[in-house]
């Protein structure tokens with residue numbers, strides 16, 4: 001099925017000037033870019049975005065990092081997009097990410113891992129409207 005997924009280029013990858021390369025990789029994989037912006041999240045906004053992780057030991061570190069600088073959320077669309085994007089980005093821990101994946105190329109460690117992507121249709125349904133309203137999502 002055609003799906004939409006939310007990807008965030010995280011503050012570490014923005015600082016590395018990797019935004020253009022990361023967008024190119026998705027587009028070369030036949031994922032349509034329907035929405036994109038640059039935002040500097042507050043700590044409170046980062047906590048709300050990652051609310052599913054609120055009881056994890058890394059919640060405070062994760063939300064500190066995600067509010068440490070600008071990030072680039074985007075909506076991508078394509079056949080089986082949720083699983084396919086997760087393959088393209090690679091394992092959460094860049095040290096375990098496969099050769100050729102975005103996290104292998106740009107990630108530093110499990111916290112600073114360059115990108116986030118929705119892990120299920122339910123996550124995408126929460127994450128896409130967190131950043132984008134209907135007028136900001138452009139059907140193609």
Ligand code: CMP
Nearest residue numbers: 058061062092110111112113115116117
């Ligand atoms: P992400 O796809 O953004 O979803 C949740 C994030 O939590 C994950 O990527 C990691 O960056 C982060 N995370 C997972 N485990 C740890 C950890 N042990 N320490 C710090 N951050 C973590």
